[in-house]
Amino acid sequence: xxxxxxxxxxxxxxxxxxxxxxxxxxxxxxxxxxxxxxxxxxxxxxxxxxxxxxxxxxxxxxxxxxxxxxxxxxxxxxxxxxxxxxxxxxxxxxxxxxxxxxxxxxxxxxxxxxxx
Amino acid sequence: xxxxxxxxxxxxxxxxxxxxxxxxxxxxxxxxxxxxxxxxxxxxxxxxxxxxxxxxxxxxxxxxxxxxxxxxxxxxxxxxxxxxxxxxxxxxxxxxxxxxxxxxxxxxxxxxxxxxxxxxxxxxxxxxxxxxxxxxxxxxxxxxxxxxxxxxxxxxxxxxxxxxxxxxxxxxxxxxxxxxxxxxxxxxxxxxxxxxxxxxxxxxxxxxxxxxxxxxxxxxxxxxxxxxxxxxxxxxxxxxxxxxxxxxxxxxxxxxxxxxxxxxxxxxxxxxxxxxxxxxxxxxxxxxxxxxxxxxxxxxxxxxxxxxxxxxxxxxxxxxxxxxx
Amino acid sequence: xxxxxxxxxxxxxxxxxxxxxxxxxxxxxxxxxxxxxxxxxxxxxxxxxxxxxxxxxxxxxxxxxxxxxxxxxxxxxxxxxxxxxxxxxxxxxxxxxxxxxxxxxxxxxxxxxxxxxxxxxxxxxxxxxxxxxxxxxxxxxxxxxxxxxxxxxxxxxxxxxxxxxxxxxxxxxxxxxxxxxxxxxxxxxxxxxxxxxxxxxxxxxxxxxxxxxxxxxxxxxxxxxxxxxxxxxxxxxxxxxxxxxxxxxxxxxxxxxxxxxxxxxxxxxxxxxxxxxxxxxxxxxxxxxxxxxxxxxxxxxxxxxxxxxxxxxxxxxxxxxxxxxxxxxxxxxxxxxxxxxxxxxxxxxxxxxxxxxxxxxxxxxxxxxxxxxxxxxxxxxxxxxxxxxxxxxxxxxxxxxxxxx
Numbered sequence: 001x002x003x004x005x006x007x008x009x010x011x012x013x014x015x016x017x018x019x020x021x022x023x024x025x026x027x028x029x030x031x032x033x034x035x036x037x038x039x040x041x042x043x044x045x046x047x048x049x050x051x052x053x054x055x056x057x058x059x060x061x062x063x064x065x066x067x068x069x070x071x072x073x074x075x076x077x078x079x080x081x082x083x084x085x086x087x088x089x090x091x092x093x094x095x096x097x098x099x100x101x102x103x104x105x106x107x108x109x110x111x112x113x114x115x116x
Numbered sequence: 117x118x119x120x121x122x123x124x125x126x127x128x129x130x131x132x133x134x135x136x137x138x139x140x141x142x143x144x145x146x147x148x149x150x151x152x153x154x155x156x157x158x159x160x161x162x163x164x165x166x167x168x169x170x171x172x173x174x175x176x177x178x179x180x181x182x183x184x185x186x187x188x189x190x191x192x193x194x195x196x197x198x199x200x201x202x203x204x205x206x207x208x209x210x211x212x213x214x215x216x217x218x219x220x221x222x223x224x225x226x227x228x229x230x231x232x233x234x235x236x237x238x239x240x241x242x243x244x245x246x247x248x249x250x251x252x253x254x255x256x257x258x259x260x261x262x263x264x265x266x267x268x269x270x271x272x273x274x275x276x277x278x279x280x281x282x283x284x285x286x287x288x289x290x291x292x293x294x295x296x297x298x299x300x301x302x303x304x305x306x307x308x309x310x311x312x313x314x315x316x317x318x319x320x321x322x323x324x325x326x327x328x329x330x331x332x333x334x335x336x337x338x339x340x341x342x343x344x345x346x347x348x349x350x351x352x353x354x355x356x357x358x359x360x361x362x363x364x365x366x367x368x369x370x371x372x373x374x375x376x377x378x379x380x381x382x383x384x385x386x387x388x389x390x391x392x393x394x395x396x397x398x399x400x401x402x403x404x405x406x407x408x409x410x411x412x413x414x415x416x417x418x419x420x421x422x423x424x425x426x427x428x429x430x431x432x433x434x435x436x437x438x439x440x441x
Numbered sequence: 442x443x444x445x446x447x448x449x450x451x452x453x454x455x456x457x458x459x460x461x462x463x464x465x466x467x468x469x470x471x472x473x474x475x476x477x478x479x480x481x482x483x484x485x486x487x488x489x490x491x492x493x494x495x496x497x498x499x500x501x502x503x504x505x506x507x508x509x510x511x512x513x514x515x516x517x518x519x520x521x522x523x524x525x526x527x528x529x530x531x532x533x534x535x536x537x538x539x540x541x542x543x544x545x546x547x548x549x550x551x552x553x554x555x556x557x558x559x560x561x562x563x564x565x566x567x568x569x570x571x572x573x574x575x576x577x578x579x580x581x582x583x584x585x586x587x588x589x590x591x592x593x594x595x596x597x598x599x600x601x602x603x604x605x606x607x608x609x610x611x612x613x614x615x616x617x618x619x620x621x622x623x624x625x626x627x628x629x630x631x632x633x634x635x636x637x638x639x640x641x642x643x644x645x646x647x648x649x650x651x652x653x654x655x656x657x658x659x660x661x662x663x664x665x666x667x668x669x670x671x672x673x674x675x676x677x678x679x680x681x682x683x684x685x686x687x688x689x690x691x692x693x694x695x696x697x698x699x700x701x702x703x704x705x706x707x708x709x710x711x712x713x714x715x716x717x718x719x720x721x722x723x724x725x726x727x728x729x730x731x732x733x734x735x736x737x738x739x740x741x742x743x744x745x746x747x748x749x750x751x752x753x754x755x756x757x758x759x760x761x762x763x764x765x766x767x768x769x770x771x772x773x774x775x776x777x778x779x780x781x782x783x784x785x786x787x788x789x790x791x792x793x794x795x796x797x798x799x800x801x802x803x804x805x806x807x808x809x810x811x812x813x814x815x816x817x818x819x820x821x822x823x824x825x826x827x828x829x830x831x832x833x834x835x836x837x838x839x840x841x842x843x844x845x846x
Contacts, residue, residue: 006130015207027184028186034188040474047470078232083287088436102418255472256472407583
C-alpha cells in the first residue's frame with residue numbers, strides 16, 4: 001500500500017516537476033495568435049461541437065451491451081477457479097448469443113448510409 | 117536478505133516495474149523505434165547526439181529541447197484542466213503496472229485479482245484521453261477523441277475475452293499464481309487468445325495500422341494537437357507507457373512471466389527481455405503498415421478479431437475439459 | 442500582448458466566410474484543412490463534414506500563386522523555360538516541353554534527331570521521378586512512412602543523374618528551342634542504364650511493401666471513384682483520366698518529337714478509384730523505363746542543336762549551349778499565336794504564346810494538369826469519409842504550385 005502510494009506520488013512529482021521546470025525555464029512571449037485554437041493556420045471559426053462521427057454510434061451501442069457480459073465472464077472465470085459444466089454451458093451460451101447478435105447486426109451497423 | 121525482502125515492493129515502485137522502469141522504457145522505446153524504422157527505411161536514424169552509442173541520447177536531447185520551449189496555455193480552454201489532464205493521463209496509463217508482478221516479490225500493490233484489475237484500469241485510460249481531448253476544445257482534438265472512443269469500442273471486447281480465456285485456463289488472476297501455473301507458456305496453451313490479445317494491444321496503444329486517432333494528414337495529431345512543450349511529452353509519451361503496461365501484462369499472462377528464473381534480480385531481467393520481445397514488433401509495425409480507416413478498424417474488431425477471441429474462450433473451455441491444465 | 446496582426450478584410454487570405462455561409466443550410470461542421478495542416482499541401486480546403494462523411498469540399502487554391510503568366514509578358518522568350526519549370530520542379534523536363542515546342546514553332550527552329558531523342562529521354566526520366574514523388578506523398582498521406590522514404594531515396598538517384606547530365610538536380614531546363622542544352626556522354630548512357638536497373642530492382646520491394654499491402658489496398662480500393670463520363674465532363678487529364686478508362690495520351694494522340702518513332706503502350710485502368718489512379722502511374726513508371734531503354738539503344742548520332750543557331754560560331758555545337766543562349770538574342774519570333782502541347786507526368790500541359798514582333802511576348806497562357814484535376818479531386822472527395830480525404834488528394838497527385846502557377 002505504501003509502495004503504491006509512493007509510486008503514484010513519485011510519478012506525479014516527477015511529471016509535475018518536469019512541467020514546472022519547463023514553465024520556469026522556457027522563454028515566454030505570449031501572443032494572441034499562439035493562444036488561439038489551432039485551426040490549420042486560420043483564425044478560429046465556426047462551432048466545434050457539432051455532429052461528431054455519429055455514423056458509428058451503432059458500435060458504441062453494441063459495446064455497451066456486450067462489454068457488461070464480458071465483464072461478467074471475467075467474474076465467472078475468477079469465481080471458483082474451476083470450470084464446471086454449468087459454467088461452461090453458461091459461457092458458451094453467452095458467447096453464442098454475442099456471435100449471433102453481431103453476425104445479425106454488423107452489416108446494419110457498418111452501413112454508414114443508414115446512420116447519417 | 118530480510119530487509120530487502122520487506123522493502124521489495126518499494127524497489128518495485130521506484131525501480132522496476134515502477135517509475136524508473138517507465139521513464140527508462142520511454143527513452144529506450146523511442147530510440148529503438150527510430151533506429152529500427154530507420155534501418156528499414158534506408159536511413160541511419162538519430163546520430164547527431166552521442167554518435168558513439170548510436171544516438172541513444174537523442175530522446176533525452178529532445179526532452180531537453182521540449183522543456184525549453186514555451187508552454188502555451190490556450191485562452192479558449194479551461195486552463196486548469198488543460199494543464200492537469202496530460203498528467204492524469206500519464207499516471208492512468210502507468211497505473212496497470214502497479215498490479216502486475218515483474219519478478220518474485222517485485223510487485224507494487226499485491227491483490228489476488230491483480231491481473232483483472234490491471235486490465236480494467238488499462239481500459240479506463242481511454243476515459244482520460246478523451247477527457248484530455250475535450251479539455252483542449254478544438255475541432256481536430258474532438259475528432260481524435262471520437263476516434264479514440266470508437267477504436268476502444270473495437271478492441272475492448274476482444275481484449276476482455278482474451279483475458280477471460282486465459283483466466284479460465286489459470287483459474288485465478290493472482291499475479292504470482294498465474295506465472296507459477298505456466299509450466300507451459302500461455303502463448304502455447306492458447307495461441308488464439310495471445311493473438312487476440314496482441315492485436316488488441318496494437319489497437320489500444322494506437323500503433324500502426326491502427327494509428328487512427330492521431331492520423332496526421334487528417335486530424336493533425338488528434339487528441340494531442342494543442343499540446344506543446346512538456347505537456348506534449350506527457351500526453352504523447354503516455355502512449356509508450358501504455359505499451360509498457362501492455363507488454364508487462366502480456367509477458368505475465370502469455371510468456372510465463374519471469375520463468376525460468378526464480379530469484380528477484382534474474383527474474384526481473386527475464387521479464388525485461390520478454391517485454392522487449394513483445395514491444396519491439398509493435399515499434400516496427402510503423403514501417404510496415406499504413407493506417408486503416410476508423411470504419412475498417414471497427415469492422416475488423418467486430419468481425420475477425422471478435423471471432424478470434426470467442427474461439428479463444430471456447431478453446432480454453434475445451435482445454436479445461438480435456439484436462440490439459 | 443500584441444494584437445492579431447493580420448487583417449481580415451474580404452479578399453484577404455485571412456478572411457473566411459462564416460461557417461453558416463459555407464454550410465448552406467446543411468448540417469454538420471466545416472473543417473478547415475490548410476494551409477498549416479499536414480494533409481493540405483500549399484492550399485486550403487474547406488471540408489464540410491456530416492459526422493465522418495464529407496458532404497462538400499470547397500477548395501481554396503492560390504497560396505503559391507507566382508504569376509507565371511504575368512511574369513512571362515515582360516521578359517525575353519528564352520527566359521520562359523526557367524520561369525515555367527518552377528511551377529512543377531520535379532517535372533521540369535515535361536512542364537517546359539510545351540513552351541519549347543511553341544517557341545520552336547514561333548522561331549521556325551527544328552531540333553536535330555539526337556536532340557529529339559534526348560529530350561524524350563529526360564522527359565521520361567522526369568516522369569518516373571515525378572510519379573515516385575507522388576507515390577511517396579501518397580504513402581505518407583496513408584501513414585506509410587517507409588513508402589515515403591523509399592520513394593524519396595530512389596527519386597534522389599534521379600536527381601544525382603540529372604545533375605551529372607544537365608548540371609542541375611531538379612530544375613534542369615534541359616530542352617531549349619532548337620535542341621537541348623548539353624549533349625549526353627557515353628558515360629552518361631551507362632549511368633542512366635544503371636539507374637534504370639537500380640530503379641527496377643528497388644521497385645519490386647516497394648510494390649511488395651506498399652502497393653500489395655492489404656492495408657493500402659483497403660484504403661485505396663473503391664475510394665473516390667469517378668467513371669469515364671464524369672472524368673470527361675470534369676476535364677480530367679493524364680493518368681487520372683486513364684485510370685477511369687479514358688484512353689487519351691498526348692504522346693500517342695499528337696506525338697511530338699521522338700514519341701512517334703518509339704514503341705510503347707499507354708497504361709489504362711478501368712476502375713476509376715484511387716487504387717486505379719495509383720496503378721496507372723505505377724505502370725507508367727515501367728513504360729517510361731522501357732521508353733528510356735529504347736532511346737538509349739537507338740540514340741541517333743547528330744548535332745544536338747539546330748543548324749540555324751550556329752551562324753555566329755559553329756563551335757557552339759561542341760561547347761553546348763552557353764554560347765547558343767547568346768544567339769537567341771539575334772533571333773526574333775514571327776508575329777502570331779502559337780501553341781504547344783505535351784503530356785506531363787500529371788497530364789496534358791498546354792501553352793499558348795501570343796508573340797509580338799519584339800522578343801517579348803504579348804501573352805502566355807499556361808494550362809497545367811493539376812489545375813485541371815482540382816475540380817475532379819474535389820468531386821471525388823464528396824461522399825467519402827474524412828480519412829479518405831488525404832488518400833483521394835494524393836491519388837490525384839495534386840501539386841499546388843503546379844496548379845497555382
